[in-house]
Amino acid sequence: MPHEARAVVALKKGAPVEVLPILVPDPGPGEVLVAVQACGVCHTDLHYRDGAIGDEFPYLLGHEAAGVVEAVGPGVTEPAPGDYVVLAWRAPCGQCRSCRRARPWYCFNSRNATRSMTLLDGTELTAALGIGAFAEKTLVAAEQAVKVDPSARPEAAGLIGCGVMAGYGAAVHTGGVGSGDTVAVIGCGGVGNAAIAGASRAGARRVIAIDLDDGKLDAAERFGATDTVNSRGTDPVEAVRALTGGHGVDVVIDAVGRPETYRQAFYMRDLAGTLVQVGVPAPDMRIELPLIDLFSRGGALKSSWYGDCLPSRDFPVLIDLFLSGKLDLERFISETIVLDDIEPAFAKMQRGEVLRSVVVL
Numbered sequence: 026m027p028h029e030a031r032a033v034v035a036l037k038k039g040a041p042v043e044v045l046p047i048l049v050p051d052p053g054p055g056e057v058l059v060a061v062q063a064c065g066v067c068h069t070d071l072h073y074r075d076g077a078i079g080d081e082f083p084y085l086l087g088h089e090a091a092g093v094v095e096a097v098g099p100g101v102t103e104p105a106p107g108d109y110v111v112l113a114w115r116a117p118c119g120q121c122r123s124c125r126r127a128r129p130w131y132c133f134n135s136r137n138a139t140r141s142m143t144l145l146d147g148t149e150l151t152a153a154l155g156i157g158a159f160a161e162k163t164l165v166a167a168e169q170a171v172k173v174d175p176s177a178r179p180e181a182a183g184l185i186g187c188g189v190m191a192g193y194g195a196a197v198h199t200g201g202v203g204s205g206d207t208v209a210v211i212g213c214g215g216v217g218n219a220a221i222a223g224a225s226r227a228g229a230r231r232v233i234a235i236d237l238d239d240g241k242l243d244a245a246e247r248f249g250a251t252d253t254v255n256s257r258g259t260d261p262v263e264a265v266r267a268l269t270g271g272h273g274v275d276v277v278i279d280a281v282g283r284p285e286t287y288r289q290a291f292y293m294r295d296l297a298g299t300l301v302q303v304g305v306p307a308p309d310m311r312i313e314l315p316l317i318d319l320f321s322r323g324g325a326l327k328s329s330w331y332g333d334c335l336p337s338r339d340f341p342v343l344i345d346l347f348l349s350g351k352l353d354l355e356r357f358i359s360e361t362i363v364l365d366d367i368e369p370a371f372a373k374m375q376r377g378e379v380l381r382s383v384v385v386l
C-alpha cells in the first residue's frame with residue numbers, strides 16, 4: 026500500500042513550488058521508507074525549480090534531511106525500522122569505474138531507490154539528488170540512510186546531509202588542510218562557514234574569511250575564522266597576501282563559484298597551493314587565465330563534489346563533533362519553517378539573509 030504524504034513539488038520550470046499530496050511506495054528490495062523530521066533548504070533545490078539541473082519535471086525537492094526509518098524492503102539489514110538516520114545523496118555502488126579505482130567518494134553510479142514516488146494521478150516524480158525530503162515520507166536506497174546518534178536533534182543533524190558536509194569536506198578531504206596551513210574561504214554562507222569550521226578543526230594556523238557582508242563575516246569568526254576581509258571595498262587578493270607575508274595561502278576554498286571569485290582564489294594561493302571549487306557555477310559562466318600562470322604557479326585546481334565525503338564514514342563523525350561541542354551546527358540554523366514556507370525561504374536565501382532555513386515536519 027502506497028503512503029500518502031504532503032510534499033513540496035516543482036511542477037514546471039521557474040514556477041513557484043507547490044505543496045501537494047504524493048504517493049510514496051512501500052520499500053522494494055534494498056530500499057527504506059523514512060519519516061522525515063527536518064530538511065534544510067539548499068541552493069540546489071532552487072536550481073532544480075529553475076530548471077538549471079535538468080528538465081525532468083515534476084521534481085520532488087529537498088535533500089538535506091534527518092528522520093526515522095519507518096519500514097525496510099526485502100534484504101535490508103541496516104538500517105532497521107526505528108533507526109535515526111541522516112540522508113545522503115551519495116551511496117557508493119562499489120562497482121563503477123571510480124569505486125574500482127578505490128575512489129568511492131567520486132562514485133559515478135551512486136545508489137538510489139528504484140521505485141518512483143508519484144503524484145496522486147500517477148505522474149512520476151524526480152527526487153532531487155535522489156532523495157526528495159521536503160515530504161512527510163520519502164523512499165531511498167538503504168545505503169543512503171546513514172544511522173547516527175539520535176541525541177542530535179533533526180534540525181541540526183539533517184544539515185550534515187548536504188551543505189555542512191560539502192563545506193567541511195571541501196577543506197578537510199578535497200583541500201587536504203593540515204596542521205599549520207594557511208587557508209582562505211571565499212563566500213561565508215552555509216557551505217563556506219562549514220569549510221571554515223573544517224579548516225579550523227584540521228589545525229589551520231590562519232583561516233581568512235572573505236565575503237561582501239559584514240554580518241556573515243561576524244558569523245565566520247564564530248566558526249573559526251582568524252581574519253576577515255570584506256571584499257566590497259578591498260581587493261581580496263591583496264588583502265590575503267598582506268595577511269600571509271606577501272605569499273598567499275596554502276589552500277583557497279571558493280564557496281561562491283563565479284568567474285570573479287575563481288580568479289581571486291587562483292591568485293590568492295601561495296605557489297604550489299591548492300584551489301578547491303565547491304560553489305556551483307551556472308552553465309554559461311566562463312573563465313580566462315594566462316596559461317603561463319597555470320603552469321608557473323603550480324599546485325592543484327580541484328572541484329569538490331559533496332566534500333569528497335563518504336557518508337557512512339563521515340556523517341557519524343560530524344554528529345559526534347556536534348554532540349561534543351566541537352562543531353556548532355545550531356549556528357547554521359537561521360530559522361525553522363513549515364513545508365508551505367519554501368518560496369519565502371528561497372527568497373531569503375537569494376538575498377543572503379540566512380545560512381539555513383530548516384523545514385520541520
Ligand SMILES: [Zn+2]
Nearest residue numbers: 067069187188
Ligand atoms: Zn544541497
Ligand SMILES: [Zn+2]
Nearest residue numbers: 118121124132
Ligand atoms: Zn561506484
